[in-house]
Amino acid sequence: MPFKRYVEIGRIALVNYGKDYGKLVVIVDVIDQNRALVDAPDMVRGQMNFKRLTLTDIKIDINRVPKKKTLVAALEAADVKNKWESSSWGRKLIVQKKRASLNDFDRFKIMLAKIKKAGVVRQELAKLKKETTA
Amino acid sequence: MSYKFHQFQVVGRALPTETDEKPKIYRMKLWATNEVRAKSKFWYFLRKLKKVKKSNGQMLAINEIFEKNPTTIKNYGIWLRYQSRTGYHNMYKEYRDTTLNGGVEQMYTEMASRHRVRHHCIQVIKTATIPAKLCKRESTKQFHNSKIKFPLVFKKVRPPTRKLKTTYKASRPNLFV
Numbered sequence: 001m002p003f004k005r006y007v008e009i010g011r012i013a014l015v016n017y018g019k020d021y022g023k024l025v026v027i028v029d030v031i032d033q034n035r036a037l038v039d040a041p042d043m044v045r046g047q048m049n050f051k052r053l054t055l056t057d058i059k060i061d062i063n064r065v066p067k068k069k070t071l072v073a074a075l076e077a078a079d080v081k082n083k084w085e086s087s088s089w090g091r092k093l094i095v096q097k098k099r100a101s102l103n104d105f106d107r108f109k110i111m112l113a114k115i116k117k118a119g120v121v122r123q124e125l126a127k128l129k130k131e132t133t134a
Numbered sequence: 135m136s137y138k139f140h141q142f143q144v145v146g147r148a149l150p151t152e153t154d155e156k157p158k159i160y161r162m163k164l165w166a167t168n169e170v171r172a173k174s175k176f177w178y179f180l181r182k183l184k185k186v187k188k189s190n191g192q193m194l195a196i197n198e199i200f201e202k203n204p205t206t207i208k209n210y211g212i213w214l215r216y217q218s219r220t221g222y223h224n225m226y227k228e229y230r231d232t233t234l235n236g237g238v239e240q241m242y243t244e245m246a247s248r249h250r251v252r253h254h255c256i257q258v259i260k261t262a263t264i265p266a267k268l269c270k271r272e273s274t275k276q277f278h279n280s281k282i283k284f285p286l287v288f289k290k291v292r293p294p295t296r297k298l299k300t301t302y303k304a305s306r307p308n309l310f311v
Contacts, residue, residue, distance in 0.1 A: 003285035003311060021294055030282050031207050032230045032274075045205040047232050050286055055311075064280045065206065 005055040007036065010062045012080060013053040022093070024084060025053070026075070029065050037065070041072050058083055137235040139165045139242065142172035145195040148186040159194065160184070165238050165258055169196055201233035209274055210237035211264045216245060217255040224259070228271040234261060286311060 005011070011027045025038040031047055038053070039045040045068075060078040062071060075081075084090040102110070142164060148157040160180060166172035173196060177188040210229045215222060227244070229237040238258065245251045266278045291307045293299050 003287075005311065006283045006285050008283040009280070017292060017294055029207055030277055031232065032277055037205075037207055037232065051290065051292070054289075055286065 005057060007050065007055065008059065009064050010060045010074075012056045012058040012060065012084070013038070014056055015048070015052055016054045017052045024056075024080070026060065026062070026071060027053075028062070028071070039068070039071055041068075041075065056084070056089070057087070137233070137239050138167055139235055139238050140167065140172075141165055141199040141235055141238075142169065143195070143197045143199055144172055144176040144193070146176060146180065146191055146193045148184070148191045163199065165235075169198075172196060201235065204233050207232055208234075208237075209264045209266060209269050210234060211262050211269075212237065212241050213259040213261070214241065214245075215257045215259055216249070216251045218249065218251065226270070228264065228269055228274045230274050230277055234263075237261070 007027060007030065009027060009029060012024055013027060015021055015023045015025060020040075020043065023040055023043070025040045025043070025048070027036045028039045028045065029037040031037060034051070035047050035049055036053070037045060038048045058078070058080055060074050060080060062074045066074065085094065143161060144164065145159060145161045147159045148154070150157055160183075162176050162179060164172060164175050164179070166175055173193055176193075177191065180186055180191070207230060210231060212227050212229065214225050214227070216225065227241055229240045231237040231240060238261065241258075242253050242256065245256055246253070266275075269275050269278070289309055289311050291309075
């Protein structure tokens with residue numbers, strides 16, 4: 001029951017609504033109970049409501065309101081991008097994006113791959129069934 | 135972020151007459167939703183201070199004042215005079231925001247909700263950026279913590295665009311963080 005993800009300076013959050021949907025931002029300072037000052041390497045530092053943010057497990061080590069250069073350096077040092085893309089949440093989002101951007105030929109290729117995979121699985125299952133009955 | 139209230143600098147003076155060749159120029163900084171309202175407010179306040187009206191005065195300049203550092207958080211103290219159902223009162227309120235326009239907008243909405251005072255019954259006397267040491271209200275002082283840390287206790291699940299909003303959902307939402 002206790003909380004694991006806190007709003008704190010250096011917490012990485014995912015934007016889940018609005019213009020910057022899908023971006024990873026760093027909470028750089030807290031304005032008041034509902035808003036935080038957030039920053040990311042490719043956006044101007046601005047305020048965001050907590051309702052638009054979903055906190056992640058990643059936290060980096062920065063002081064309150066760092067300079068943009070210090071922030072980018074801290075993000076590199078903590079290797080946030082790789083940690084995110086190797087986490088199960090990050091991987092799921094990448095897969096979702098890939099699926100949404102497929103063209104018809106890709107979907108055809110996926111259909112063939114699925115059929116092939118199902119065929120192999122069924123062969124193994126038939127083998128196991130024979131062993132248990134025999 | 136678009137704000138409803140903009141800050142204007144309005145400069146005006148009485149029209150020159152034979153007795154007064156060079157009348158004094160007055161400048162005011164005030165909040166209004168647009169320039170026209172700002173000019174009207176200017177004459178309203180100037181009438182209360184000097185013997186001059188819009189008909190015998192001239193507007194010299196009106197400029198909008200924009201926030202110099204919209205990326206830093208500041209504590210704003212706002213002194214205001216408002217009209218309640220029983221009389222006029224003065225108030226001092228504090229707000230934490232990135233821009234002065236945002237703080238003033240917070241003030242107007244808070245006065246409307248807490249005291250049922252509409253925005254035309256409020257006069258902003260003075261605003262100032264207050265350093266953290268001199269803040270008076272606990273609700274702003276509680277955020278003056280360089281190691282601030284708190285959990286988000288209630289997670290409202292929202293569709294990422296208004297288009298995906300549906301009236302009925304298949305299952306109850308999970309609100310835990």
